Amino acid sequence: QRPKTAIICGSGLGGLADVLDNKTIFPCEDIPHFPRSTVAGHIGRLVFGDLSGQPCVCMQGRFHYYEGYSVSTVTFPIRVFFLLGVEILIVTNAAGGLNPHFQVGDIMFIRDHISMLGLGGQNPLRGPNDERFGVRFPCMSDAYEQDLLSLAMESAQELGFLSFVREGVYCLQAGPSYETIAECRALHALGGDAVGMSTVPEVIVARHCGLRVLGISLITNKAVMNYNSQEKANHEEVLAGELQLILELGKPLHPNAWVCIPLPS
Numbered sequence: 001q002r003p004k005t006a007i008i009c010g011s012g013l014g015g016l017a018d019v020l021d022n023k024t025i026f027p028c029e030d031i032p033h034f035p036r037s038t039v040a041g042h043i044g045r046l047v048f049g050d051l052s053g054q055p056c057v058c059m060q061g062r063f064h065y066y067e068g069y070s071v072s073t074v075t076f077p078i079r080v081f082f083l084l085g086v087e088i089l090i091v092t093n094a095a096g097g098l099n100p101h102f103q104v105g106d107i108m109f110i111r112d113h114i115s116m117l118g119l120g121g122q123n124p125l126r127g128p129n130d131e132r133f134g135v136r137f138p139c140m141s142d143a144y145e146q147d148l149l150s151l152a153m154e155s156a157q158e159l160g161f162l163s164f165v166r167e168g169v170y171c172l173q174a175g176p177s178y179e180t181i182a183e184c185r186a187l188h189a190l191g192g193d194a195v196g197m198s199t200v201p202e203v204i205v206a207r208h209c210g211l212r213v214l215g216i217s218l219i220t221n222k223a224v225m226n227y228n229s230q231e232k233a234n235h236e237e238v239l240a241g242e243l244q245l246i247l248e249l250g251k252p253l254h255p256n257a258w259v260c261i262p263l264p265s
């Protein structure tokens with residue numbers, strides 16, 4: 001059965017695929033033209049299986065621009081998903097909280113994004129447009145579907161998760177270095193609530209080919225905004241934070257959390 005939903009697992013979130021039933025697993029290195037995952041916390045395989053009875057595929061490990069891949073190479077799997085018949089993309093990531101009201105362990109449903117890469121000219125759709133996938137100038141004002149966002153929020157409410165569920169704007173910076181204090185302040189002043197190094201190119205390519213997108217950031221650290229702070233962003237904290245989130249906060253990404261999301265039958 002072909003998957004209707006694809007889930008991209010963010011840093012340390014590969015465990016999301018464990019909830020699939022009847023799994024079939026393909027290492028990315030066995031799939032022609034797939035990039036290789038080089039980052040700790042990104043295993044690099046596609047896990048096909050059933051989620052609440054619906055056929056799904058989980059990408060355990062994504063690809064990032066900072067690994068040396070072009071923005072279009074990191075989005076190659078999205079077009080594979082589209083050609084497989086996927087209709088909904090659930091994209092997850094680990095992110096630093098820019099919004100001072102956000103706490104480590106919060107879940108942020110992505111309302112919108114600001115792409116420092118995109119604004120700087122690194123758009124995955126740059127180059128000749130392949131009409132088989134979509135139009136030359138795709139709209140992005142509706143990138144994160146309101147219906148999916150509302151259903152996810154309702155789901156969170158039903159599960160009693162509202163105390164740690166937020167909604168906000170994800171900022172992409174290229175990485176791999178974390179942001180300076182001035183950069184964090186600037187991104188927050190621009191309207192960003194969380195910052196990371198992924199997701200946006202995937203969303204742009206997904207929207208280009210008409211996939212419906214739900215974006216979820218897990219706030220694994222608070223972005224450092226103050227010169228008196230002793231905090232230092234690091235990947236170990238990012239990975240540890242997420243494990244803790246899954247183990248201790250009532251498994252917010254357990255299939256129940258998707259129960260109200262209209263997976264196509």
Ligand SMILES: O=P(O)(O)O[C@H]1O[C@H](CO)[C@@H](O)[C@H]1O
Binds near residue numbers: 039064238
């Ligand atoms: O966005 P994901 O892949 O979840 O990972 C986030 O965590 C890493 C930094 O710790 C970066 O790759 C950043 O983008």
